[in-house]
Amino acid sequence: MRFTVLGSGSTGNSVLITTENTKVLVDAGLSAKQILLRLATVGEDFEKLDGILITHEHSDHAGGLRVLMNTVRCPIYVSEKTEDAYLRPKNGANGEKETRLRAKAINDKTVAIESDEEFRIGDIDFEPFSVPHDAADNFGFAAKNSGLRIATLMDFGHFTPLIKKKLEGCDAIVVESNHAIDMLKACPVYSWELKQRISSATGHLSNEDLGEWLANDYDGSARDIVLSHLSQKANEPNLARLTAEYALEAREPLFRSETKISLSRASEPTDWISFH
Numbered sequence: 594m595r596f597t598v599l600g601s602g603s604t605g606n607s608v609l610i611t612t613e614n615t616k617v618l619v620d621a622g623l624s625a626k627q628i629l630l631r632l633a634t635v636g637e638d639f640e641k642l643d644g645i646l647i648t649h650e651h652s653d654h655a656g657g658l659r660v661l662m663n664t665v666r667c668p669i670y671v672s673e674k675t676e677d678a679y680l681r682p683k684n685g686a687n688g689e690k691e692t693r694l695r696a697k698a699i700n701d702k703t704v705a706i707e708s709d710e711e712f713r714i715g716d717i718d719f720e721p722f723s724v725p726h727d728a729a730d731n732f733g734f735a736a737k738n739s740g741l742r743i744a745t746l747m748d749f750g751h752f753t754p755l756i757k758k759k760l761e762g763c764d765a766i767v768v769e770s771n772h773a774i775d776m777l778k779a780c781p782v783y784s785w786e787l788k789q790r791i792s793s794a795t796g797h798l799s800n801e802d803l804g805e806w807l808a809n810d811y812d813g814s815a816r817d818i819v820l821s822h823l824s825q826k827a828n829e830p831n832l833a834r835l836t837a838e839y840a841l842e843a844r845e846p847l848f849r850s851e852t853k854i855s856l857s858r859a860s861e862p863t864d865w866i867s868f869h
Contacts, residue, residue, distance in 0.1 A: 594738045595867035598767060599623065599631040601821040602859030605653050608745055608767060609637065612738050615715025618645045619745060622653040625660035631862050639665050644714040647671040649728035649748065650678040659698040669703045670714060674730035676703060708732040722759045724749035727795045735759060741868050747822045750794040752806050763815045764868055770820040770837065771797035772827040780827045800833050804840035813850035817866050821857045830856050
């Protein structure tokens with residue numbers, strides 16, 4: 594099993610997870626053009642996708658789906674609550690038109706899943722779990738194949754006991770490290786309301802909160818942790834990485850971890866991370 598983060602940030606998020614037999618695109622928050630371009634960049638054929646998994650309806654995770662379905666023919670795995678939210682009329686003059694176009698694009702292409710029940714796409718088993726975010730039915734998940742376990746979770750405001758439990762025994766984790774608390778407070782282009790939303794318990798995870806989990810609750814099992822969904826206005830990539838690395842170094846001596854911290858970016862895919 595292997596994976597690459599095709600792109601991650603406030604402008605859009607997509608992850609590709611593959612085995613020898615199965616290829617799953619997780620979220621379609623990048624534009625359709627960028628998704629197709631980046632699939633080609635990492636050496637994958639869009640015609641061989643076995644499924645698109647949508648974790649929640651926000652535009653940075655599902656905004657490219659409608660146009661993408663003009664080209665891609667695979668099923669869309671989505672919960673009913675998320676599908677309803679995705680199809681809900683949008684504000685503005687083009688809201689009803691966009692709703693009609695979305696409904697047409699995904700018509701007869703969806704496979705209903707539950708955000709708390711395991712499901713399978715090809716030979717990959719997905720173990721979803723709810724995460725606290727201001728979306729209809731947002732979830733993270735662990736993808737499992739041949740004894741390997743790769744977790745992906747973005748867009749969550751804080752670690753819950755359930756999340757901590759589901760992240761145990763993972764070989765790799767793609768996890769949000771959205772903002773630095775002080776940078777968010779000082780950000781001149783974000784409104785007070787937006788800052789409150791981002792920093793709330795159902796908003797986005799800070800570097801500091803991720804560091805606290807790494808230092809105190811992480812079991813040290815993952816070979817790789819990829820930091821994702823970094824804010825381009827309220828974070829700095831090296832700061833996010835150093836915060837995570839320092840947290841790992843702060844662990845008690847008996848619980849040292851050899852985990853490698855790496856970064857995803859909005860502009861380009863990560864290198865493949867492979868397991869055998």
